[in-house]
Amino acid sequence: MSDPSLETTVGPLALKNPFLLASGPPTASGEQIRHAFRLGWAGAVAKTITPDTMEIQDVSPRFAAWKDEKAELLGFENIELLSRKDEAYWTAEIAAIKRDYPDRVLIASIMASSEPGEWQDLARTVQDAGADAIELNVSCPHGMPERGVGAAIGQHPDLVGGVTRAVRKVAAVPLIVKLTPNVTDILPAAEAAVQARADILSAINTVQCLMGIDLETLEPRPSVAGSSTYGGYSGPAVKPIGLKVVSQIARELQVPLMGIGGISRWQDAAEYIAAGASAVQVCTAVMWEGAGIVRGMNAGLSGYLAGKGFSGVGALRGRALPRIGTHAALSREDRRFAARESPERCTSCGRCVTACRDGGYHAISIAGGEVTIERERCDGCGLCSYVCPGGVIVMLPGA
Numbered sequence: 379m380s381d382p383s384l385e386t387t388v389g390p391l392a393l394k395n396p397f398l399l400a401s402g403p404p405t406a407s408g409e410q411i412r413h414a415f416r417l418g419w420a421g422a423v424a425k426t427i428t429p430d431t432m433e434i435q436d437v438s439p440r441f442a443a444w445k446d447e448k449a450e451l452l453g454f455e456n457i458e459l460l461s462r463k464d465e466a467y468w469t470a471e472i473a474a475i476k477r478d479y480p481d482r483v484l485i486a487s488i489m490a491s492s493e494p495g496e497w498q499d500l501a502r503t504v505q506d507a508g509a510d511a512i513e514l515n516v517s518c519p520h521g522m523p524e525r526g527v528g529a530a531i532g533q534h535p536d537l538v539g540g541v542t543r544a545v546r547k548v549a550a551v552p553l554i555v556k557l558t559p560n561v562t563d564i565l566p567a568a569e570a571a572v573q574a575r576a577d578i579l580s581a582i583n584t585v586q587c588l589m590g591i592d593l594e595t596l597e598p599r600p601s602v603a604g605s606s607t608y609g610g611y612s613g614p615a616v617k618p619i620g621l622k623v624v625s626q627i628a629r630e631l632q633v634p635l636m637g638i639g640g641i642s643r644w645q646d647a648a649e650y651i652a653a654g655a656s657a658v659q660v661c662t663a664v665m666w667e668g669a670g671i672v673r674g675m676n677a678g679l680s681g682y683l684a685g686k687g688f689s690g691v692g693a694l695r696g697r698a699l700p701r702i703g704t705h706a707a708l709s710r711e712d713r714r715f716a717a718r719e720s721p722e723r724c725t726s727c728g729r730c731v732t733a734c735r736d737g738g739y740h741a742i743s744i745a746g747g748e749v750t751i752e753r754e755r756c757d758g759c760g761l762c763s764y765v766c767p768g769g770v771i772v773m774l775p776g777a
């Protein structure tokens with residue numbers, strides 16, 4: 379069998395592979411976008427462009443990170459604003475990049491004031507420069523909402539519909555609406571965008587957060603001269619939120635989707651595709667590890683598709699969706715029970731005992747260094763299998 383195809387279509391957009399750079403620091407300049415295209419990214423969403431009249435003044439520092447003991451990233455916060463480069467810079471760069479890389483998809487992310495005419499003018503500007511598509515940033519959760527834009531628009535379906543409808547009137551290129559997860563239910567905003575004739579939805583933008591407080595100084599993080607503000611959470615920690623949002627939209631609406639949030643390995647991308655996305659966008663992982671990660675992502679996804687016998691990305695798309703439903707519909711017949719799969723690897727650390735005693739069903743005990751699971755007491759919740767550091771405890775089917 380020939381190698382599976384990584385080519386994919388997202389609505390009207392055709393991509394060489396499903397990997398795009400999301401709008402953010404990795405797309406803050408034309409040179410970075412060119413660098414990414416050389417490495418194999420199929421597309422890029424430029425850092426959000428605003429009208430020259432909109433003042434963009436960043437603070438320093440503007441990031442905070444939550445890392446594990448090996449300094450691997452768990453979650454990332456930013457309070458960065460939008461592109462500080464002006465319209466003239468971006469129109470020249472868009473035209474030049476498209477000239478050099480006609481086979482890559484270059485998307486212009488835009489944000490204007492709540493005045494529809496401003497959105498239309500900016501949309502015309504980037505479209506005339508040669509952008510392949512326009513992504514409406516109605517989802518930035520920090521800084522911009524206090525000025526009545528960003529997530530302040532995305533949190534109100536009627537405003538999402540209004541901005542989308544206004545830009546649709548002038549946009550001849552495909553129109554993407556980037557949604558905010560900072561809502562109780564994503565569907566009303568998604569529906570409003572689709573009704574206003576968005577071609578594609580992308581999700582998620584960052585999740586509003588406060589990274590932490592320095593207990594020595596009592597300064598919130600990131601500390602800007604001692605103070606902070608609520609920022610946008612991204613990186614591995616937000617993947618479950620992104621997957622939930624993307625699958626929820628895919629189950630309810632017939633609209634092409636770009637999945638975003640916490641993607642750093644090919645497996646993350648494959649999960650988003652199985653949850654209904656046609657392509658994915660990546661930001662934080664590129665900031666952390668460099669744009670070269672696309673090579674491993676392309677190779678890994680290709681190998682996975684081949685191993686599974688999938689002809690291409692399209693064959694994986696949405697494959698998990700029929701298995702996501704209501705709680706009531708879940709089986710009560712298929713019961714699992716805790717078991718020690720390879721007891722010789724057990725170090726008798728006792729974490730399973732403590733977890734099952736204080737957070738479970740008193741089914742695990744330890745005596746003389748020997749761990750015992752009482753099947754009659756085990757409720758099948760699975761907690762012990764997660765706290766076991768050696769992966770010794772597994773959940774096995776039982777009658």
Ligand SMILES: Cc1cc2nc3c(=O)[nH]c(=O)nc-3n(C[C@H](O)[C@H](O)[C@H](O)COP(=O)(O)O)c2cc1C
Binds near residue numbers: 425663
């Ligand atoms: C430092 C930083 C700056 C960002 N700037 C923008 C932006 O200008 N426009 C935008 O639509 N999204 C912006 N984002 C959001 C990302 O495009 C993306 O939606 C989010 O970070 C989740 O993806 P990730 O986990 O791969 O980073 C930014 C994210 C980060 C971390």
